[in-house]
Amino acid sequence: MPKRFASIWFRHLLTDWKAIRQTGLKGKAYVFAEPDHGRMLITALTDEARKYGVTEGMTVADARVIAPDLQVFDGKPGRNLKLLTGLAEWCLRYTPLIQLDPPDGLLLDVTGCTHLKGGEKAFLQEVVSRLKAIGYDIRPAIADTIGTAWGVARCATTGLIVPEGEHRNALMPLPPSALRLPMNQLLKLRNLGLHQISSFIYMPNAVLRRRFGKDMVLRLQQALGQEVEYLFPLKEPVPYSVRLDCLEPVRTRTAIEIGLNDLLERLCKRLYGEGLGVRSAILTWYRVDGKNGNISIGTNHPSNRTQHLFKLFFIKLETIAPGLGIELFVLDALKTEPVNDKQSEIWSAGGGADSEEVAELLDRVAGRIGTAHINRYLPGEHYWPERTPKPYTNLKKKPESDWRTDKPRPMQILDHPERIEAMALTPDYPPKLFIWKGEQHIIVGADGPERIEREWWLEPGEHRDYYIAEDEAGRRYWLFRSGHYNAENNQHWYLHGFFA
Amino acid sequence: MTATKEEIISQLRQDMIRWEGFRPPQPGADNDLGLGPVAAAFPDGVFPTGAIHEFISSCPEDTAASGGFITGLVQKLLVSGGACLWISYTRRIYPPALKLFGVDPDRVIFVDVPLQKDVLWVTEEALKCEGVATVICETKDLSFTESQRLQLAVEKSHVTGFVLRKDVKKVNTTACVTRWQIRPVRSQLRTGMPGVGHPRWQVELLKVRNGRPGNWTVEWKKQDFQTITTPQLTEEARRYA
Numbered sequence: 001m002p003k004r005f006a007s008i009w010f011r012h013l014l015t016d017w018k019a020i021r022q023t024g025l026k027g028k029a030y031v032f033a034e035p036d037h038g039r040m041l042i043t044a045l046t047d048e049a050r051k052y053g054v055t056e057g058m059t060v061a062d063a064r065v066i067a068p069d070l071q072v073f074d075g076k077p078g079r080n081l082k083l084l085t086g087l088a089e090w091c092l093r094y095t096p097l098i099q100l101d102p103p104d105g106l107l108l109d110v111t112g113c114t115h116l117k118g119g120e121k122a123f124l125q126e127v128v129s130r131l132k133a134i135g136y137d138i139r140p141a142i143a144d145t146i147g148t149a150w151g152v153a154r155c156a157t158t159g160l161i162v163p164e165g166e167h168r169n170a171l172m173p174l175p176p177s178a179l180r181l182p183m184n185q186l187l188k189l190r191n192l193g194l195h196q197i198s199s200f201i202y203m204p205n206a207v208l209r210r211r212f213g214k215d216m217v218l219r220l221q222q223a224l225g226q227e228v229e230y231l232f233p234l235k236e237p238v239p240y241s242v243r244l245d246c247l248e249p250v251r252t253r254t255a256i257e258i259g260l261n262d263l264l265e266r267l268c269k270r271l272y273g274e275g276l277g278v279r280s281a282i283l284t285w286y287r288v289d290g291k292n293g294n295i296s297i298g299t300n301h302p303s304n305r306t307q308h309l310f311k312l313f314f315i316k317l318e319t320i321a322p323g324l325g326i327e328l329f330v331l332d333a334l335k336t337e338p339v340n341d342k343q344s345e346i347w348s349a350g351g352g353a354d355s356e357e358v359a360e361l362l363d364r365v366a367g368r369i370g371t372a373h374i375n376r377y378l379p380g381e382h383y384w385p386e387r388t389p390k391p392y393t394n395l396k397k398k399p400e401s402d403w404r405t406d407k408p409r410p411m412q413i414l415d416h417p418e419r420i421e422a423m424a425l426t427p428d429y430p431p432k433l434f435i436w437k438g439e440q441h442i443i444v445g446a447d448g449p450e451r452i453e454r455e456w457w458l459e460p461g462e463h464r465d466y467y468i469a470e471d472e473a474g475r476r477y478w479l480f481r482s483g484h485y486n487a488e489n490n491q492h493w494y495l496h497g498f499f500a
Numbered sequence: 501m502t503a504t505k506e507e508i509i510s511q512l513r514q515d516m517i518r519w520e521g522f523r524p525p526q527p528g529a530d531n532d533l534g535l536g537p538v539a540a541a542f543p544d545g546v547f548p549t550g551a552i553h554e555f556i557s558s559c560p561e562d563t564a565a566s567g568g569f570i571t572g573l574v575q576k577l578l579v580s581g582g583a584c585l586w587i588s589y590t591r592r593i594y595p596p597a598l599k600l601f602g603v604d605p606d607r608v609i610f611v612d613v614p615l616q617k618d619v620l621w622v623t624e625e626a627l628k629c630e631g632v633a634t635v636i637c638e639t640k641d642l643s644f645t646e647s648q649r650l651q652l653a654v655e656k657s658h659v660t661g662f663v664l665r666k667d668v669k670k671v672n673t674t675a676c677v678t679r680w681q682i683r684p685v686r687s688q689l690r691t692g693m694p695g696v697g698h699p700r701w702q703v704e705l706l707k708v709r710n711g712r713p714g715n716w717t718v719e720w721k722k723q724d725f726q727t728i729t730t731p732q733l734t735e736e737a738r739r740y741a
Contacts, residue, residue, distance in 0.1 A: 357631030358583045358609075365611060365622050373612045377595040377605050389595040389605065399606050403599040411564040411571075413594035445687070447695045470696045474686035475561040497594060498560050500568025500601070500684070500699045500720070 002164055004120070005231075006108040007149035008127065009139045010087070013080055013104045014044040018073060020135040029067055032075035033060045043075045080104060087136075088234045093286055093328045094127065096241065099231040105153070107146055109231050114142070116245070120161050134290070143167050146231070147223025151178025171223055172198040179219045185212055240276075240333035242266045249288050249325020256320060260313055261306070263331040268304045271336065277302025278309060279335040285320060286328040295319055297367060300395060301359040302337040308360045315367045359395065379403050383452050385413070385496070407450060408468060410478040410497030417494035420479070427485040430467040434479065436495050441471035449481075468499060476500075517543050517710045533576040537727045538703065538718065542678075543710040549577065550658035551677035552627075552650050554642070556668045556706075560592070563638075563666050565701050566682040567593060568601055570662045572720055574634050575602035577660055582633025585626045587611045589619050589639065602723045620646055627653040627661050636662045647674035679707035685717060700728070 010016070014032050019025045029048035033040040040060040052067035060072055080103050088098045088106055094117075097109035114123040124140050131138050141153035143162035152162055152170055155178040162170040171178065174197050176189045189212075194200050200208065201220070209217045221227035242263050250256060260283065271277060282296040297312040320326075362374055371393060378399045380390030388404075422431035430446035448467030454460070462483035470476045476499035482492040532539070533547045542548055555566040578584055586593060586608050595605035611626075613619045616639075623637040627650055642663055654661050663676065671679075681704040687697030700719040707713060717728040 355583070355631040357629050361626060361629040361632065362609070364625055369611070369613055369615070369618055369622065373614060375610045375612070376608070377610065379596070379606075385594075395609070403596055403605060405599055408600065409597040410594055411567045411597045412560055412592040414592065445689075445694065445696045468696050470687060472686075474684045474700070476564075476684060476687070476696060476699070477561075498564035499696075500564050500571075500597070500701075 001111060002144060003109070004111050004114070004142055004144065004164075005146045005149045006110045006124075006127075006140055006142045007101065007146070007153040008091075008106045008108065008131075009141075009153040010084075010104045010106075011137045011139060012044070012046060013083060013136070014075070015046045016136045017083055025071075028071060029054075029069065030071035030073060031060070031063065032073050034075040034077065040072070085234070087131075089292070090286075090290060091127075092235070092330075093245075094123070096235070096237045097231050097233045098235075099233060101150070105150070107150070107231060109233075110142065124160065143170065145223055145225045146229050147180065147219060148225075150180060151223060154178060168201075168224055172196065172201065176200075179216070179223055181216060181219060185216055188212065238332040238334060240267060240271060240336055242270075242331050244329040244331075246325075246327050246329070249322075249327050251322045251325045253317065256317065256322070256326070257314075259329050260317075260331075261310055263329055264306045264309050264313075267331055267333060268306045268309065271304040271333065275338055276336040277304045277339040278333045279337050281309065281331060281333045283313060284330045284332070285322075285326045286330075287323050288325045288327055289323060291323065293320070296334075297363075298371070299359070299363045300366075301356065302339050303360070303363075304339060305360075308363070311360075312363055312367050315364065362395070382455065384455055384458075385409070385452065387455075408447075408499065410476075411500040413478075413497040414495065417480070417496040420493050420495045422479065422481075422491075422493035424481075424485070424491075428465070430469055431479065431493065434469075434477075434493060434495070441469075441475070441477070443469045444472055445470040452480075464494075466496070520709060533573050534724045535573075535718075535727075536725060537729075538705070538714070538716050538725070541705050541708055541711045541714045543708075547573070548677050548709075549660045550654055552647065552654055552661040552663060552675070554647070554674055554676035554679045555662060555664045556671060556679065556681050557664065557666055558668055560666075562681070562683055563592075563664065565684040565699075566664055566680070568597075568699055568720060569680075569682045569701060569703065569718070570636055570664065571598050571601035571603050572725055573662075574636070575723075577634045578603060578607060580633070583631060584608045584633055585611055585635045587613060587619060587622050587626065587635065587637045589613055589616045591638065593638075601720065616640070620650075623661070623663075624649055624653050627659050628657050629659070630657050632657075632659050634660045634662065636664065638664045638666060640666055640668075642672075642674055644673055644675060647676050651675045651677075676707075677709050678705060678711075680705055687719075 027048065029052060030046055031042045031049050031054065032044040034043050042056055042058050042060060042063060045054055049067060049070060054063045054067055063070055084100045084106060088100055091098055091106060091108060095108050095110050095113045099107040101107045114120045117123040117126050120142050124142065127140055128138060139153050141149045141160045143149040143152055144164060144167045148162055148167040148171055151174050152160060155174045159170060175195060176197060177186055205217050218227060222229045244259050244263050250259060278299060279302055280296065280298040282294050284292060284294040286292045295316040303309060366374055375391040375393060377389035378392055378397060379401050380387050382388055420434045420436045422434035424431040428449060430448055431443060433440060433442045446467050446469040449465035451463055451465050453463045464480040464482055466478060466480045468476060469479050477495055478497035478499060480494050480496055482494060485491060535547060539545050539547055557563040557566050574584060584607055591610065591612050598605045598608060611622055613622055619637065619639045623635060626632055626635045642665055650661060683702045685700050685702045687700045689695060689697040698719050698721045703716045703718045705713045719726045719728055
């Protein structure tokens with residue numbers, strides 16, 4: 001398929017933007033000015049200001065003399081880029097491949113996109129009328145090459161759609177400035193009397209290169225399609241992406257659900273055919289009033305089941321604010337992975353913790369409470385009780401070592417050991433009684449001590465001597481004394497857990 | 501004639517039990533959870549799987565004892581495969597201890613719900629999932645409606661659910677099949693031996709649908725439940741070390 005490119009030229013990008021924000025300015029003469037070497041130079045101006053004879057690069061003082069009612073606004077460097085980025089995002093509804101074309105244009109790769117709007121003419125008409133409704137005065141053009149589209153948009157007045165293969169003829173009558181050349185070369189061409197591209201298009205490349213440098217030849221060849229030129233898209237296009245253009249703006253939840261289901265079905269069908277599954281996906285919506293937003297999901301296992309992915313989005317659907325209506329949904333599968341072969345799982349009985357259903361369940365739970373709150377524990381190579389269970393979020397990881405069963409461990413453990421008052425009569429013997437939360441527990445049976453040294457390479461501190469103590473009521477506790485026994489009776493006793 | 505009447509009545513009883521949500525165990529399935537004499541309290545003498553069991557505890561010591569008892573039951577439920585989810589709001593379970601009750605801690609998926617109100621939502625979702633063998637939910641309150649929802653979820657999916665209610669001040673009616681209260685009691689070693697013995701609990705079955713509530717002393721020994729029938733010896737001057 002031959003490539004087709006569209007170039008959109010915003011004729012008065014900054015001044016139009018100002019007029020959109022301040023409605024009273026429409027039809028007035030006003031300029032943007034930026035400081036330069038201690039003077040205020042005009043950087044952007046309206047047609048009304050131009051009628052007075054004001055031009056770009058003029059100082060504000062001079063302009064005020066010839067146009068007494070001129071309004072001057074402070075310009076900000078980089079504002080046009082910001083505006084263009086916003087407009088490019090808005091234009092993503094027409095094509096996924098858009099490049100900014102500073103200072104005042106956009107380049108769109110519309111190959112295979114225009115028929116969605118009913119042909120190139122209807123496409124351009126829609127772009128013009130939609131942007132005009134917003135308040136931007138634009139001139140678009142479509143051609144086979146980026147260079148021709150750019151030149152035609154800026155320099156031609158008619159024939160904005162250059163038919164396939166006609167770009168050479170379209171370029172002929174245009175002035176050299178249609179070739180994206182620097183000012184000094186344009187002046188040189190004018191001085192030589194080359195007012196039209198047709199006057200030098202047939203000159204041998206060697207001659208042109210000697211006279212004007214290789215850049216000019218490159219630009220000419222790019223415009224003619226003899227040299228390849230690529231777009232550097234604003235957003236990296238996602239290989240698995242589906243879009244849903246709504247005929248009428250969508251506002252109700254039911255309609256959004258139907259739309260989402262339709263998108264997912266198309267995406268899953270495509271992924272299924274290629275043996276892939278979604279690991280993470282993002283649903284972006286574009287509202288009528290130019291706002292957009294997105295919700296994203298992630299899965300444990302690559303999945304191409306529509307129902308499952310729908311459920312994951314369903315939990316988050318309420319965050320969509322349709323406002324006046326949504327006109328476009330785009331569903332991108334950001335991360336895909338090959339789906340596991342399901343055949344092999346048929347033979348395993350029951351299915352373990354990593355079965356499909358459990359993975360889907362955990363995806364739903366993670367969608368609601370976050371992945372960080374779902375853990376598995378594998379044995380950590382540590383003696384220190386707090387580090388013995390090592391948390392993992394991976395469901396498939398197998399333990400590398402066995403769990404220790406030689407020492408009893410409490411069923412319940414406190415996050416932070418709680419200080420208790422304990423009385424031990426003999427050094428290194430378990431306490432006789434302890435007081436926790438105001439209640440006195442008389443110990444009738446105990447095991448211990450089990451000394452656990454602190455891992456000094458990780459943190460400093462005292463070792464712990466653990467005792468299992470059973471009180472009169474049969475309640476079993478895990479107590480420890482921090483550090484050695486000393487006669488001054490200022491040992492620190494802690495309660496760390498409860499045995500079953 | 502009388503014999504047929506009895507037969508009819510027993511048949512009707514069986515039907516009633518079934519209508520009330522109890523399903524007879526699948527033929528061939530091993531539903532003996534090693535509870536021994538305790539199992540006689542259940543309808544048909546079989547621990548009801550695919551149902552919700554409620555455990556109440558009023559202090560952390562009871563919670564630990566209930567946790568041990570539940571883990572002992574879960575051990576048998578996990579033999580036939582499936583995942584185990586432990587859902588809680590403020591979790592204090594120490595995973596390595598599960599191994600002492602026969603459950604591999606790495607098979608359990610711990611879901612620490614940051615908001616109390618999400619606990620039951622997660623539990624219900626988990627109970628509906630058929631790849632899950634058992635779900636343990638630690639929560640504080642469980643209203644009748646909430647328990648009904650959980651019970652309805654498991655009747656479809658055959659998952660066994662354990663609801664461990666901590667710090668219960670007021671016990672309300674629930675739709676759970678059983679209600680248990682597990683308390684730790686003095687462990688026992690051979691006479692004259694110091695130290696702490698095997699975990700031993702006073703297991704109270706406060707409520708069981710279509711069964712007979714009861715009260716037992718159960719010990720966890722050699723990876724299995726042992727019901728203690730002999731009265732506990734009172735050993736006043738027991739000393740340690």
